[in-house]
Amino acid sequence: MISKPVTPLEESVEAPEDLKLWEVSADRDFALALHGGAGGRIAELADGRRRDFEAGLSRAYRAGEEILRSGGSALDAVCAAVEVMEDDPLFNAGRGAALTADGEAELDAAVMTGDGHAGAIAASRYARNPVRLARAVMERSEHLLLVAPPAELVAGWDLSVVTPEYFVTEARRQQLVRLQDRLVTGPRHGTVGAVARDTGGRIAAATSTGGMSNQSAGRVGDTPIIGAGTYARDGLAAISCTGHGEAFIRGVVAYDIAARIRYLGSGPAEAVTATFQNELSGRDSSGGLVCVDASGRIVVAHNSPSMFAAYPNKGKLIIHT
Structure with a gap:
C-alpha cells in the first residue's frame, strides 16, 4: 500500500490532517480507477475475508480494463466494473x-458521461444490476432520475429481473440486528463506483449503492444525485464518491471538484483536497472518491479510516482494502 501521494500536492493547498490521497499520472492512453466503499469491512464480513475483497476489486478492475484496452468506451468500462x-x-x-x-x-x-448525458435510479428493488438500469434510464427514456422503478419497466428494457429477496444476505441481516440492538457501531455505509477515460478521450463515471444499514425506508443518498455522488464533464474530470451521503449532497462534492478544475484552474489533486477541506473534513463528515481528469490522471482520496479502491500505478494494479 502506498503511504503518501505519488505526486506532491501544490503548496497552496492545506490538506486536512485526516485526508489520504494518491495521485497517479497517466502512463497509458486510457485510465480506470474504482472504489468499493469507504469505511471498511463490516464485522460480519471481516474475519479472514481480506483476500476475498482484494479478489473482488481485482475482478472488477480487470472487467473494465479489458474493455478499455480493446478500444471500448469509458461508459462501457465503468458499467462493467460496477x-x-x-x-x-x-x-x-x-x-x-x-x-x-x-x-x-x-x-x-447513477451513470454519467462527459458529454453531459446521465441516468439514475433510486429505491430500486427489482433490477439485478442497478447500474444497468441507470444506464437504461439515460439511453432509453426522456428522464434522468427514476424512483422505485417497477419490475415491469425493468423487464420491458430487457434487463434481468429478480425478487427483492435476491439482494438480502445473512451477513446483512446480522448487521441490521446488531445495529438495531446497539451491539455494534461499525461502518454503516458503503458504495461502489468507477471512473474512466478511454482511448478516444471520453470520460465517464458510474456509482451504485445500497445506502446506509438501518436507514429509514425511502432514504436516498448522494449516489443517484448528479453532482453530489456522481459527475463527469469532458475536459474536466469524472468523479465517483462514497461515504456520508447527506454531506456529499450538501456540499455537491463531485461537482465542486470539477468546478474547481474548471474555474480555478486547479489540478485534480488540489481540487479534491480543497473540496475535502471545505465540504467534508471541515464539517466532520467522512468518505472517499475516485477521480480521473481529461488527461488520464487519477486521484484516489478518502478521509474515512479506510476505503476499498483499485487503480494502476507504473504498470501495477494497486488495491486498497
Whole structure:
C-alpha cells in the first residue's frame, strides 16, 4: 500500500490532517480507477475475508480494463466494473447491499458521461444490476432520475429481473440486528463506483449503492444525485464518491471538484483536497472518491479510516482494502 501521494500536492493547498490521497499520472492512453466503499469491512464480513475483497476489486478492475484496452468506451468500462461489484455480496451494492430499518434492500445507482448525458435510479428493488438500469434510464427514456422503478419497466428494457429477496444476505441481516440492538457501531455505509477515460478521450463515471444499514425506508443518498455522488464533464474530470451521503449532497462534492478544475484552474489533486477541506473534513463528515481528469490522471482520496479502491500505478494494479 502506498503511504503518501505519488505526486506532491501544490503548496497552496492545506490538506486536512485526516485526508489520504494518491495521485497517479497517466502512463497509458486510457485510465480506470474504482472504489468499493469507504469505511471498511463490516464485522460480519471481516474475519479472514481480506483476500476475498482484494479478489473482488481485482475482478472488477480487470472487467473494465479489458474493455478499455480493446478500444471500448469509458461508459462501457465503468458499467462493467460496477456490475462485477454489484454481483459480489461482499460489497454494498446489488446482492449483499445494506438493508433499511425494515429489512429491505433499496438500491441507488447513477451513470454519467462527459458529454453531459446521465441516468439514475433510486429505491430500486427489482433490477439485478442497478447500474444497468441507470444506464437504461439515460439511453432509453426522456428522464434522468427514476424512483422505485417497477419490475415491469425493468423487464420491458430487457434487463434481468429478480425478487427483492435476491439482494438480502445473512451477513446483512446480522448487521441490521446488531445495529438495531446497539451491539455494534461499525461502518454503516458503503458504495461502489468507477471512473474512466478511454482511448478516444471520453470520460465517464458510474456509482451504485445500497445506502446506509438501518436507514429509514425511502432514504436516498448522494449516489443517484448528479453532482453530489456522481459527475463527469469532458475536459474536466469524472468523479465517483462514497461515504456520508447527506454531506456529499450538501456540499455537491463531485461537482465542486470539477468546478474547481474548471474555474480555478486547479489540478485534480488540489481540487479534491480543497473540496475535502471545505465540504467534508471541515464539517466532520467522512468518505472517499475516485477521480480521473481529461488527461488520464487519477486521484484516489478518502478521509474515512479506510476505503476499498483499485487503480494502476507504473504498470501495477494497486488495491486498497
